[in-house]
Amino acid sequence: MQLAQRLSAAVCLLVGGALAIGYLSLPPSTASQLRQYDFSAAARNFDVEIIRDDWGVPHIYGESDTDVAFGLAYAHAEDDFATIQDVILATRGKLAAENGMRAAKTDYLAQWMGIWPAIEQGYRKLPQHTRAVAEAYATGLNLYAARNPGDVSRYLLPVTGEDLVAGFTFKAPMFYGFDRVLGELLDPDAVHEVAKSGQDALAWVPERRLPTGSQGIAVAPHRSGDGATRLLVNSHQPLTGPVAWYEARLHSSEGWNMAGATFPGAPVIIHGHNEYLGWANTVNKPDLADIYRLTINPDNPDQYLLDGEWRTFATREAHITVKLWGPLHWTVTRPIRIAAHGPVMETEHGTYAVRWAGMGEIRTLGFMLALNKAKSREEFEAALKMQAMPSINYVYADREGNIAHYYNAMFPRRIEGWDWQKYLPGDRSDLIWDGYRDFAMMPKTVNPDSGLVFNANNPPFQSTDGNDAPRAGDYPGSMGIESHLTNRALQIETLYGSRDKISPADFEQLKYDHHYHPDAFQARALRRWLASEKPADFQREPYRSALAALGQWDLSTARDNREAALAVLTLQPVQDAAGERVPDSAIDRAFREAVDELVASHGSATVPYGQVNRHVRGTQDWPLDGGPDTLRAVYGGPLNSDGRLENHAGDSYIMFAEWDAEGRVHSRAVHNFGAATLDDTSPHFADQAPLFAAEKLRPVYFYREALESHVSRRYRPAQQP
Structure with a gap:
């Protein structure tokens, strides 16, 4: 069952219990918001050219990184503004104001997670370049909104840099299954066993649900047969919606030079390649969230027991605005309790506090910008050492012939001797972890002798067909590393591993294997x-x-x-x-x-x-x-x-990239549908779908000279009337 369903009871309490302090309102009109802000004037600060190729894919050229971020936002809004708008409203906890009661659960979650207090406290402390990129992207969205007011929610404008930074804080934990953890907490039929000190903790955590998947594969020059380094970027995502891939090519004179794909509302390429290196992302799901069962003072429900003393909850308020009918909206308010461990959920079977990797983390955009602009494995690893992305595997390759797999996660510094998979007693402060394990403890496979690395949502202890993968026994059980072995991992190890040399044809053909392994x-x-x-x-x-x-x-x-x-x-x-x-x-x-x-x-x-x-x-x-x-x-x-x-x-989005023996990069790709996400009248609404279904690829025009003979449209959005 999805989190939206699990949260139904909580939201019913929210609405039902708050009617006495709710109020009706009429939101401001979009027209009045547009009169208040001169979005066109702000846009004139950016000099960017958007070139659409013959597949409608936007190639964004600007002098500065901020020019490019502005252009990416405008191009993506042209193709999928409605989804970007929903992503921003959800991050703000305002989606129900546009979409009604069905979205109230998402709004409550966003506010319960404390995203905006973290933004208010830390946004101005972020590096100026990170903020400038976020704010330039916001300006691109605002310009599109100003030119298309009929598409704009009354609750959207103005989009700000804070909105884009907050989007990562909200969504990133969901990739390791934070929504599943909360869903199980709110399920009255789930087993809620509390851990005891001294119980054996497993080194591998059994995965409860099959992830939708992903795979990344990299082959080193000595294994490729022709001296090239190859990378498969093959994330598995929903084909539409807030985490569906959108392809773009970015180029600034400040060294931002990426081709690949991104999500709605993300001012960066999330996976792909630049001229120096590239990476594929796959979901990993170590145990990164902990639930603590609290003991409530029977004489004072505002207090909980910690280290033998009654502590008073901190509180903040959730304000949920729900669209009723026409212009009428209803806003209700409910307190959110906060313990020393984290925010609190009150359920039918008890009161719990939750702590998770990435809570309050607002540096993820800066981390991803660092990846986008990395020029070497050392710079790529320096970004990983920021520990600003709560989870996600990285399968890496570069023009120097380096390949690697990084089982990236923000592993909490937990004490040993506890089964962290179970609910924890909330009355012990030594179980409230603070901080994360060092990068040195991240399981990784770098330049294995076999010349092959891969991940298909499998444990990091099976990352190559040789003997160079990390050893499970070297990692404590408190890290919660998953154990589930996918069919895809078995097939990669069997098919690619059976070849002494992996030719270009092998590398592509085997990706499209259709079989289950006999041992799957x-x-x-x-x-x-x-x-x-x-x-x-x-x-x-x-x-x-x-x-x-x-x-x-x-x-x-x-x-x-x-x-x-x-x-x-x-x-x-x-x-x-x-x-x-x-x-x-x-x-x-x-x-x-x-x-x-x-x-x-x-x-x-x-x-x-x-x-x-x-x-x-x-x-x-x-x-x-x-x-x-x-x-x-x-x-x-x-x-x-x-x-x-x-x-x-x-x-969905599939990319094959290779660096030839001279170090020059070339790539081919295919999108599941096409660049025009929502416009069914566009020739690019489904133009790539036949290729996708036939398991074929098209060229990526990474170099300007190749692009110039494949231009379908060229424009400068800031200079349009």
Whole structure:
């Protein structure tokens, strides 16, 4: 269950309990806001040229980094302003003012996390360059809003640099599963066991849910066969929404020279390459959040027990504004309690304080700017040493032939001897950690002898096909490093690892592998289930034939495979459990539903997979290979009324970069849809979708001389009327 659902009870309390202090209001009009601020005058401070290539991808050229940030914001707003606006409103805790009660949960979370007190305290202490880039990006958004007032929320203007910095503070913890942690806390049916001192702590933390995924692979010159260094950038994200990829090319005369992709509201390239180096991001999910069960004073509910003494909660107020109808809005206020550990949640089963990696962290934008402008492995590692990104793996390559995997995380400095996976007693201050472990403790694999590094959401102890990966025994259990082994990691190690030399063709072809490994948890679960006793009705048609077909499946998810659709649907509960034991009854139910739905929609339970597995954009769709946790990652489902799985996450923006023997970089890429995120009248709304479905790439025009013969539009937004 998602966090939005978990927070329902909390928000009902928020609204229901606050009606007495709520009030109705009419928000200011967008027109009055535009009269108040002269956004066009501020924009004239930036000199930037936007060149759209023949795929509609914006190439941003400016003298300064701030020129480029301004141009990136304007170009991205042209293609996806509505999503950027929602991201900013959510970060402010004002999304419900625009979208109604369904967004109130997100608003409460943003305010509960204390994002804005951290911004108010620290924003002016950030380096001037970081603030200037954020404020230039904000100016680009404001200019677009001024020219398109009909698209603008009454609660948006003006966008500020603080909004962009705060966006990272809000979203970054979600990548390691902070929302899942809160969701489980608020689930009255979850087990809430409190840890005891001296319990054995596991070195690896079992992952409870299968991540959507990602993979990054790098090959060193001595392994490539032609002397090149190669990098695969292959993050798996939702295909639309606030964390969907947007491609751009950035170039400033101050040394910002990136090609790659970013998220709505992010003033940087999040992954890609410059002329010197590049990196791929994959999600990692170490245990970085702790929950403390508090003891409340029975005589004073405003106090909690800590080290034998009653302490009084600090408080701040959450103000939730909800759109009712027309221009009417309702604002309610509710106090947020804060213990020494962190903010407090009151639930049906107790009162808890929460502490997490990245709480109050506002330096993430500066960290990412440092990555964007790094020119060497030393500069790249210097950025990582800032410890300003709560989690995320980095698979790295550069023109000098260096390759590396960094299991990046802000690991809390916890004491040993406790099971930090369980809820902790809240009455001991020695369990309230302060600060993070040094960069030296980050698991990393740098220039292994085998010449291959990879990550596919697997533990850092399996980062290469040689013997140079970190050893699990060298890392204490309190670091909470995950243990779940994905099919994709097994396939990378097997397929790439089986080649003495990994040719350019191998490097690309193997990325699109469609198979499950025989030792993957999906294949093992299927074999176990097939050997188990089945319900009596499975001896009747069409179940009997479908069961026999499933027993012959070759573990492929190629579009012409006739058992793949049945297998993927049957294994859905296994996917959801991420390798943990699933009751036979759950797989029985998934199998029965899959057979019934496939027969009803397609006339047979064994149908070419490409008829079921579809890549959909607007009114068009294309057949797809691939499935959940395959190297050709496709996450669809459930089956729609036409009996199709519509692709909604997984492979999205894909980039192959290489530095040749002379150190010159070249890259090719593909986006799942196209540059025009929301404009279905644009030729770039779905122009890359056929390439994506066919597993093909297009060139990235990294160099200006290559771009000039592929220009579709050229303009300077600050100089437009």
